[in-house]
Amino acid sequence: MTTSRPLAPAGRPADLAAAAVQAWVGLYTRRLPRAVAAERRALIDSDLWDEAQVAGLIGGSGTLARQRVSRLVRGLPDDLTWRLDQGRATRRATQGGTMRISRVEAVLLASIGVIYGAFLIVSLFWLTQPDPDRWGGWGPFGLSTSLAVGVAGLVLAFRWPIIGFTLAVAGTLVAAAAMPWAWFILLPLPLAALYRLGRSRSRQAVAA
Amino acid sequence: MRRKPGTLVPLETAILDALVELRRHGVPEAHGFLIASELRELGDERRLTAYGTLYKALERLDDSGALMSRWEEPDIAALERRPRRRYYRITLVGEASLTADRESRPLGVPVRREAAAT
Numbered sequence: 551m552t553t554s555r556p557l558a559p560a561g562r563p564a565d566l567a568a569a570a571v572q573a574w575v576g577l578y579t580r581r582l583p584r585a586v587a588a589e590r591r592a593l594i595d596s597d598l599w600d601e602a603q604v605a606g607l608i609g610g611s612g613t614l615a616r617q618r619v620s621r622l623v624r625g626l627p628d629d630l631t632w633r634l635d636q637g638r639a640t641r642r643a644t645q646g647g648t649m650r651i652s653r654v655e656a657v658l659l660a661s662i663g664v665i666y667g668a669f670l671i672v673s674l675f676w677l678t679q680p681d682p683d684r685w686g687g688w689g690p691f692g693l694s695t696s697l698a699v700g701v702a703g704l705v706l707a708f709r710w711p712i713i714g715f716t717l718a719v720a721g722t723l724v725a726a727a728a729m730p731w732a733w734f735i736l737l738p739l740p741l742a743a744l745y746r747l748g749r750s751r752s753r754q755a756v757a758a
Numbered sequence: 759m760r761r762k763p764g765t766l767v768p769l770e771t772a773i774l775d776a777l778v779e780l781r782r783h784g785v786p787e788a789h790g791f792l793i794a795s796e797l798r799e800l801g802d803e804r805r806l807t808a809y810g811t812l813y814k815a816l817e818r819l820d821d822s823g824a825l826m827s828r829w830e831e832p833d834i835a836a837l838e839r840r841p842r843r844r845y846y847r848i849t850l851v852g853e854a855s856l857t858a859d860r861e862s863r864p865l866g867v868p869v870r871r872e873a874a875a876t
Contacts, residue, residue, distance in 0.1 A: 571809065590813070592829075592841060592842060592844070593790060593813050593844055594809055594813070595841040596789060596790065596791070596840070596841040596842060596843045596844065597789075597790045597791045597794070597809060597812075597813075599840045599841050600789065600790075600791035600792070600843075601791055601806075604791070604795070617805075617806060620805060620808075621805075621806055621807070621808045621809050622808070622809060623808075624805075624808035624810075624811065625808030625809045625810025625811050625812075626810065627810070628808065628810035628811045628814045629809075629810035629814075631814070632810065632813075632814045632817075
């Protein structure tokens, strides 16, 4: 039940029609969880096989080919709506409430949050100093704002990992631009966390 | 198009009818192609139900509890050198939905004709 298997030969036009059906199924099940895609392919493969067996008794390859193409074309709208439904269900399962971050990821998030928080306090202190010229331009203000965004993103990441991490990374990039001499502290941690989250998310999507 | 939960569209009614008919003839469960063939026969149609339409409706009925489905044992398919089939059988919920659908439908409205148009 993993991939479309070659079917029993039913004559060239019918085989081509079967290949077209299988190719279409392969296309609209792309990027769905493996189990869902494999199940749909197995259903269609089984149908094509049984169809060929019956057609072998009552008609030629041309008749079977026409029948297959007709069933394929008439079913396109339902295939597409099924695909949309499945895509929505997968997204809900991976982005919504069912997505959980692991304990390691939670510790990682909290650690980054503490570091960012500390930097934020320092940068706010810096902003309030009477002579901020020591580090001029938009630097202190940009750093404070972007760190605040980063901290907010990290907090959100506990509930909505994708949105939260996107915000955290955006905040980090701006913070690194505002404070280039500290990029080596700011960048690696969220990128490592993002990598880890992406990996576990793809595992969850495949397992779903 | 949204519809009331528990109500059946004509194709779903026709599928449940086909499964009842097959059971009456000693076939307690049927795979997709057999259901499509039965639909064609009962609906007095020339065309088989489209792949996408058929399996989407079967999945909906399965999810709603009107049908029960299972994949056949891999050994059987391997022995007969063909892909595995998924078998569907009507449940008590499905029979109740079918009865309710018949009662709500005005007399003389043929369900199968409507369903076969898809």
